[in-house]
Amino acid sequence: MLAWSLSWQTGVDALRRNAAVRNDRTTAALKSTLERYESLPYLVGAHPLVQDVLADPKADWVAQANRYLEDVNRHARATTTYIIRADGLCIAASNWRGSDSFVGVEYRFRPYFIEAAKGGVGRFFGIGTISHDPGYYISQPVRRNGKIVGVAVVKLNLEWFPGSDASEPLLVTDDHGVIFLSSVPAWKYRTVRPLQADVVASIDETRQYARQDIAPLPVSVERVLEGGADIVRIGSGLRAPRYLETRRGLGEPDWHLVTMSPVDPVLDAARNVTIMTGFGYVSVCLLAFYWRMRRARVREVLRSRAMLQKAYAMLNDRVAERTADLSQANERLQREVAERTRTEAELRATQDELIQASKLAALGQMAAGITHELNQPLAALRSFSDNTRVFLERGQYDAAHENLEAIGSLTERMGKIVNQLKLFVGRAKPKSQRSPVARALRNALALLGKRLEGVGIALTITDGDAASAPLDPHGEYPELVAQCEDLRLEQVLINLIGNALDAVAGMSAPRIAIDVRALPATIEISVGDNGPGIPADVMPRLFEPFFTTKEMGQGLGLGLAISSSIARDCGGTLAAHNVADGGACFVLTLRRTRVNAALAATNGSAMSPAEANAAGNTAAAGNPSAGNPTPPANDAHH
Incomplete structure (x- = not known):
C-alpha cells in the first residue's frame, strides 16, 4: 500500500504540474487574443x-x-x-x-x-x-x-482554440458553467453542473446558444484533492474514463479554463510499481530463505563429513572382504557399457536409414509431379499421332508434316516442363524472354479444346483505361508482349483455365471469362468462373506445394504452386479472390515489354506450323479417326 500511495501521489503531482503548464500556455494564448481585440x-x-x-x-x-x-x-x-x-x-x-x-x-x-x-x-x-x-x-x-x-x-471566432493542443481534453465554461469551447466536440454546450430555472430562462431570453439542447455533462466527483483539483469520472459504468480536473479562472470575462488529464496512466504506473515492489519483496524473502537453507546445508555437510571420516575408518577394515564384490560389479559395468555402445551404433544406423527414406519420399513426390505435368503434352502427342496416321492414310502429307512438326514441338515442350519443375525446386532464375499473350492463350485453349466443349468462353481485352472489347481469337496483338518465356506462360494459363473448368464442372450454365488488361508497365490476365468459389479455409494454403482439395488421384497440388513460382521468377504475381456474384478469379500480373514494329513483326506475327496445328486441332474433332487431347484435371482449386 505504501508503494501504491507514493506512486499515485507522484503521478498525480506530475499531472498537476503538466496541467498547470498547459493552463498557463492556453490562458496566455486566449487572453492575448481577447486583449488584442479589446480596444x-x-x-x-x-x-x-x-x-x-x-x-x-x-x-x-x-x-x-x-x-x-x-x-x-x-x-x-x-x-x-x-x-x-x-x-x-x-x-x-x-x-x-x-x-x-x-x-x-x-x-x-x-x-x-x-x-x-x-x-x-x-x-x-x-x-x-x-x-x-x-x-x-x-x-x-x-x-x-x-x-x-x-x-x-x-x-x-474562437473555434481555433481546441485545436491548439488536443492531446488531453480541454474546455472553457462561461459564468453559468456551460461548456462553449472544448477539444471534445461531444462536450460542447453541456453543463458541468445543473442549471437553475432562472439561468435557463436568461439563456433562452438572450438566445445565447440558439437552439442547442443544453444538458448536464455526466460527470461525477470520485475524490477531492487539495489545491482545487478533483478526480472525476465522465460517464457511467466501470469503464467510464477518469480524469484529473483542474480549473483556472480567466478573470475578465468570467470564464473558467478546465483541464482534464487522464489518470489511467497514473493508475497503470502505480499498479506496475506495486507489482514490482511485491516482486522485490518476494525476491528478498526468497533470498533470505535461500541463505538460511544454505547455512543449514553447510552445517549438514560438516556433520556428514565427520560421519564419513568415521565410516572411512570402518571401511578400511572391510576392504578385503569387499574386493570380490567390487570386481564382479566392475565386470557387470563393462558389459553394460558394451551393450550401450552397440545400442548407439544401431541408433545411428536407424537414423541414416530414416534420412535415406526421407530422400526417397521426396524423390517420389517429384516423380509424381513430373508425371502430372507431362500428362497434358502426352495427351496432345497421342492426338497429333492419331491425326498424322489418318492424314498419311488419306495422302495429306502436308498436314501430316505439320503434325510431325507439332509432335517435335511438344517433345521439346516436355523437356522444358521437366526443366521448369527443376526451376521450381531449385528456385533458378530463367532467362528474360518475351511472350506474345495472344499466342499463349491460343495454344492453351487448343490443348484444352476437348474440355472446353459446352463451356461459355468470354475473351476481352482492355487497353489502359479504355472500354473492354472482345478479343479476336485470330488476332496477333503484337503490342501485348509479356516478360516471360512462352512455355512457362502457356503452362500457367493451362493450369488456371483447367482449374476453372474443374470449378464449373456440374454447373447448369458453365462460364469462364478471360480478360487481358494492358497497362503501361504491366499486363494483367484474369481467369474467372461462375463456380462455387474458394472456401475461406482453403484460401491461405492455395499456393502451397502438394496441397489439394481434390480426391486421391485427381491432382497432386503442384499446379498452382508451380504457376505462382513461375510468376515470381518472371517478376510478376499470381493472386486469387472470390467474386461478389459467385465464382472465383485468378489474376496473373506480368511485366509488359515494349517492342518496336520490326520486333513485333518477328515476335508476334504468324504462328509456326506447330502452333497453327495446335490451335486448329479442335476443329478435327468432327473426324472420328482424329484424336483430341483431353488433359487431366489440374491441381488444387476452389
Missing part, C-alpha cells in the same frame, strides 16, 4: 463617420460606413464588425455584402448591447442568430457630443 470597438466608435451615421443614418453615409467597417474588419482579421443604433437596430456591418448580413437586424435583447448602451464594455459569448456561428462579442458605446448614440461590436 477595436472603441477605435471604431471614435471614428467621426461612425458617430455621424449613428446620429443621422443617411444612405450615402451608411454606404461609406459599410465599406469602412469592411476595411477595418479585413485588416484586423476579425470575424464581423458592425454598429448598432441606440434603439438596437444594426445599420452598418462589415458583412453587408453577404446573404447573412447583420444590417437591419435588431440586437437590443443581446447582453453585450444592453451593457454597452449603459456606458460599459460588453463581453459575451453566444451563437449568432443570423450566421448560427458561435463567437465572442466585444462592444463599446459610441458617443457623440457626450451622448451615447449607438454601440460598436466586434465578433471573434
Whole structure:
C-alpha cells in the first residue's frame, strides 16, 4: 500500500504540474487574443463617420460606413464588425455584402448591447442568430457630443482554440458553467453542473446558444484533492474514463479554463510499481530463505563429513572382504557399457536409414509431379499421332508434316516442363524472354479444346483505361508482349483455365471469362468462373506445394504452386479472390515489354506450323479417326 500511495501521489503531482503548464500556455494564448481585440470597438466608435451615421443614418453615409467597417474588419482579421443604433437596430456591418448580413437586424435583447448602451464594455459569448456561428462579442458605446448614440461590436471566432493542443481534453465554461469551447466536440454546450430555472430562462431570453439542447455533462466527483483539483469520472459504468480536473479562472470575462488529464496512466504506473515492489519483496524473502537453507546445508555437510571420516575408518577394515564384490560389479559395468555402445551404433544406423527414406519420399513426390505435368503434352502427342496416321492414310502429307512438326514441338515442350519443375525446386532464375499473350492463350485453349466443349468462353481485352472489347481469337496483338518465356506462360494459363473448368464442372450454365488488361508497365490476365468459389479455409494454403482439395488421384497440388513460382521468377504475381456474384478469379500480373514494329513483326506475327496445328486441332474433332487431347484435371482449386 505504501508503494501504491507514493506512486499515485507522484503521478498525480506530475499531472498537476503538466496541467498547470498547459493552463498557463492556453490562458496566455486566449487572453492575448481577447486583449488584442479589446480596444477595436472603441477605435471604431471614435471614428467621426461612425458617430455621424449613428446620429443621422443617411444612405450615402451608411454606404461609406459599410465599406469602412469592411476595411477595418479585413485588416484586423476579425470575424464581423458592425454598429448598432441606440434603439438596437444594426445599420452598418462589415458583412453587408453577404446573404447573412447583420444590417437591419435588431440586437437590443443581446447582453453585450444592453451593457454597452449603459456606458460599459460588453463581453459575451453566444451563437449568432443570423450566421448560427458561435463567437465572442466585444462592444463599446459610441458617443457623440457626450451622448451615447449607438454601440460598436466586434465578433471573434474562437473555434481555433481546441485545436491548439488536443492531446488531453480541454474546455472553457462561461459564468453559468456551460461548456462553449472544448477539444471534445461531444462536450460542447453541456453543463458541468445543473442549471437553475432562472439561468435557463436568461439563456433562452438572450438566445445565447440558439437552439442547442443544453444538458448536464455526466460527470461525477470520485475524490477531492487539495489545491482545487478533483478526480472525476465522465460517464457511467466501470469503464467510464477518469480524469484529473483542474480549473483556472480567466478573470475578465468570467470564464473558467478546465483541464482534464487522464489518470489511467497514473493508475497503470502505480499498479506496475506495486507489482514490482511485491516482486522485490518476494525476491528478498526468497533470498533470505535461500541463505538460511544454505547455512543449514553447510552445517549438514560438516556433520556428514565427520560421519564419513568415521565410516572411512570402518571401511578400511572391510576392504578385503569387499574386493570380490567390487570386481564382479566392475565386470557387470563393462558389459553394460558394451551393450550401450552397440545400442548407439544401431541408433545411428536407424537414423541414416530414416534420412535415406526421407530422400526417397521426396524423390517420389517429384516423380509424381513430373508425371502430372507431362500428362497434358502426352495427351496432345497421342492426338497429333492419331491425326498424322489418318492424314498419311488419306495422302495429306502436308498436314501430316505439320503434325510431325507439332509432335517435335511438344517433345521439346516436355523437356522444358521437366526443366521448369527443376526451376521450381531449385528456385533458378530463367532467362528474360518475351511472350506474345495472344499466342499463349491460343495454344492453351487448343490443348484444352476437348474440355472446353459446352463451356461459355468470354475473351476481352482492355487497353489502359479504355472500354473492354472482345478479343479476336485470330488476332496477333503484337503490342501485348509479356516478360516471360512462352512455355512457362502457356503452362500457367493451362493450369488456371483447367482449374476453372474443374470449378464449373456440374454447373447448369458453365462460364469462364478471360480478360487481358494492358497497362503501361504491366499486363494483367484474369481467369474467372461462375463456380462455387474458394472456401475461406482453403484460401491461405492455395499456393502451397502438394496441397489439394481434390480426391486421391485427381491432382497432386503442384499446379498452382508451380504457376505462382513461375510468376515470381518472371517478376510478376499470381493472386486469387472470390467474386461478389459467385465464382472465383485468378489474376496473373506480368511485366509488359515494349517492342518496336520490326520486333513485333518477328515476335508476334504468324504462328509456326506447330502452333497453327495446335490451335486448329479442335476443329478435327468432327473426324472420328482424329484424336483430341483431353488433359487431366489440374491441381488444387476452389
